[in-house]
Amino acid sequence: xxxxxxxxxxxxxxxxxxxxxxxxxxxxxxxxxxxxxxxxxxxxxxxxxxxxxxxxxxxxxxxxxxxxxxxxxxxxxxxxxxxxxxxxxxxxxxxxxxxxxxxxxxxxxxxxxxxxxxxxxxxxxxxxxxxxxxxxxxxxxxxxxxxxxxxxxxxxxxxxxxxxxxxxxxxxxxxxxxxxxxxxxxxxxxxxxxxxxxxxxxxxxxxxxxxxxxxxxxxxxxxxxxxxxxxxxxxxxxxxxxxxxxxxxxxxxxxxxxxxxxxxxxxxxxxxxxxxxxxxxxxxxxxxxxxxxxxxxxxxxxxxxxxxxxxxxxxxxxxxxxxxxxxxxxxxxxxxxxxxxxxxxxxxxxxxxxxxxxxxxxxxxxxxxxxxxxxxxxxxxxxxxxxxxxxxxxxxxxxxxxxxx
Numbered sequence: 001x002x003x004x005x006x007x008x009x010x011x012x013x014x015x016x017x018x019x020x021x022x023x024x025x026x027x028x029x030x031x032x033x034x035x036x037x038x039x040x041x042x043x044x045x046x047x048x049x050x051x052x053x054x055x056x057x058x059x060x061x062x063x064x065x066x067x068x069x070x071x072x073x074x075x076x077x078x079x080x081x082x083x084x085x086x087x088x089x090x091x092x093x094x095x096x097x098x099x100x101x102x103x104x105x106x107x108x109x110x111x112x113x114x115x116x117x118x119x120x121x122x123x124x125x126x127x128x129x130x131x132x133x134x135x136x137x138x139x140x141x142x143x144x145x146x147x148x149x150x151x152x153x154x155x156x157x158x159x160x161x162x163x164x165x166x167x168x169x170x171x172x173x174x175x176x177x178x179x180x181x182x183x184x185x186x187x188x189x190x191x192x193x194x195x196x197x198x199x200x201x202x203x204x205x206x207x208x209x210x211x212x213x214x215x216x217x218x219x220x221x222x223x224x225x226x227x228x229x230x231x232x233x234x235x236x237x238x239x240x241x242x243x244x245x246x247x248x249x250x251x252x253x254x255x256x257x258x259x260x261x262x263x264x265x266x267x268x269x270x271x272x273x274x275x276x277x278x279x280x281x282x283x284x285x286x287x288x289x290x291x292x293x294x295x296x297x298x299x300x301x302x303x304x305x306x307x308x309x310x311x312x313x314x315x316x317x318x319x320x321x322x323x324x325x326x327x328x329x330x331x332x333x334x335x336x337x338x339x340x341x342x343x344x345x346x347x348x349x350x351x352x353x354x355x356x357x358x359x360x361x362x363x364x365x366x367x368x369x370x371x372x373x374x375x376x377x378x379x380x381x382x383x384x385x386x387x388x389x390x391x392x393x394x395x396x397x398x399x400x401x402x403x404x405x
Contacts, residue, residue: 001084003091006077007099012369013343014091014099015076016332016362018353021051021060021116025246029119031153031219038355042067049355050121054390055332055364056114057089061140061228061249071228073114076358083358100330101367104392112226113310115332115390119219122159125234125242126190126214129207130250134265135229137252145224146282146304147215148204148312152336152386157199158217159238164194165205165213165280166271173263179233180259183244187236197277204282204303210267221334223304223312223390231265282306285400287313297321298376305400309393315376317385322377327370331389335361338385340378343369347376347385365389 007014020034024047028039032052039048046065053060053071060071073088088111097105104112129135132142147163167176171193179188191214199218207213209225212233232246248256255261273279284301286293293299297318304312317323317340339348346360353359365374378385 001075001077001086003075003086003094006075006086007091007095007366009077009344011344012366012372013345013374014088014364014366015345015360016055016088016364017074017076017085017358018362019053019056019071019073020049020355021053021071022046022049022062023051024062025242026050026124027121029121029158029217029219031155032117032119033350033353035352035354041355050119052117054115054334054362055088055111056116056226057092057111058114058226058228075364088364095366098368099364099366100392104329104367110226111330111392113223113390113392114226115221115223115312115334115388117153117219117334118215118222119153120158120215120217122217122238123162124215125232125237125246126164126194126212127230127232127234128212128265129209129227130229130231130265131210131267135227135250138229138250140229140250141225141227142209143225143227143229144207144209144307144309145222146204146206146307146310146312148221148282148303148314148388149199149201149218150221150314150336150388151201153219154201160217161199162196163199163205163214163216164191164196165207166195166211166273166276167193168195169272169274171272173268176233176266177259177263179235180247180262183235183247188234190234195276202284206280206282206304206307208267208270208280210265211270212266221303221312221388223310225309231262284314294318296323298323298325300325302400303388304390310391311394311400312388312390315387315389317376317378319378319380319382319384322375324373324375326373327365327389327391329391329394330365330367330370331391332364333362333387333389336386336388338378338380338383340376340380340385342376343374347387
């Protein structure tokens with residue numbers, strides 16, 4: 001496939017194919033539009049598909065059975081009615097600053113973030129994503145992440161639409177260590193040390209690396225750093241035992257039974273801060289005055305903000321309107337609702353997707369195209385276009401919400 005030709009024909013916007021990821025420890029919530037016959041397309045031994053990754057140059061870390069390109073996004077280019085695919089990571093390498101812009105390319109030489117839909121029927125174990133200092137010990141990057149709960153994908157809340165975050169103020173390292181000591185006795189009761197928050201559609205959270213969290217059962221849009229590193233700290237969830245291997249998956253071999261080291265992976269200050277919700281809860285914020293945007297034919301909101309690592313927006317284009325949207329950096333996007341055009345491309349929102357089927361609901365917008373403005377047309381007389389956009393690190397965006405975690 002000629003990546004440069006695909007880039008030029010799309011006028012700086014790349015079409016991407018769906019990227020599905022299974023998890024052996026998850027039960028699909030079945031809200032990410034995958035056909036019911038395909039939730040175990042990787043094989044039952046791999047677990048159900050409960051994630052779709054967006055604009056990913058990060059390979060999934062699902063153990064020795066992980067397939068060669070699992071988690072990696074593909075660029076789609078059609079010539080003479082035939083679809084050709086190339087890895088997005090190869091497109092980033094070939095296009096470089098033409099795709100990412102000077103700032104991101106000079107600093108990272110890669111696309112340093114991705115996003116996903118996470119769609120689990122029940123809660124996940126209380127776990128963390130390692131800080132950089134601990135992830136680097138196994139050749140990986142630390143991973144902060146963020147959540148947003150789209151209304152369009154949450155017609156039901158599944159089994160437990162609440163999330164445990166952090167630890168109660170006053171919790172001691174010895175208490176967490178004790179939870180690891182009793183791992184094989186059943187429920188280690190680590191969530192007794194935490195507080196659960198009821199989830200609310202149309203809102204989100206920021207979760208720094210090193211912070212414990214037990215995600216609830218809403219379908220979640222998750223912008224995050226480009227890493228698949230984690231450590232499970234809860235031994236039993238919904239009466240299902242969690243293997244010690246999932247606690248030490250990304251821990252050096254010599255430290256996998258060093259309980260003091262494992263506890264040291266927690267960011268203690270962030271986990272126990274008394275103002276946890278005030279610091280990390282993310283209600284949506286309008287990008288510009290709402291009346292001004294409505295007059296122009298759209299509404300755009302920050303949904304992930306206040307962090308130096310990544311940001312995200314939700315864009316709604318009103319029925320019957322054409323708008324031109326400008327952004328300061330490259331971004332990946334996924335459609336939630338409606339149909340129309342995005343630059344030279346059609347955009348649409350499929351109701352059902354077969355495993356391996358190509359779609360027109362996911363794109364990557366280059367830095368140049370974003371800065372020049374992307375024209376979006378909504379031909380519907382009744383239905384809005386709604387899309388989610390995730391961005392890489394940008395100094396100005398970290399100031400949104402006046403919070404710079």
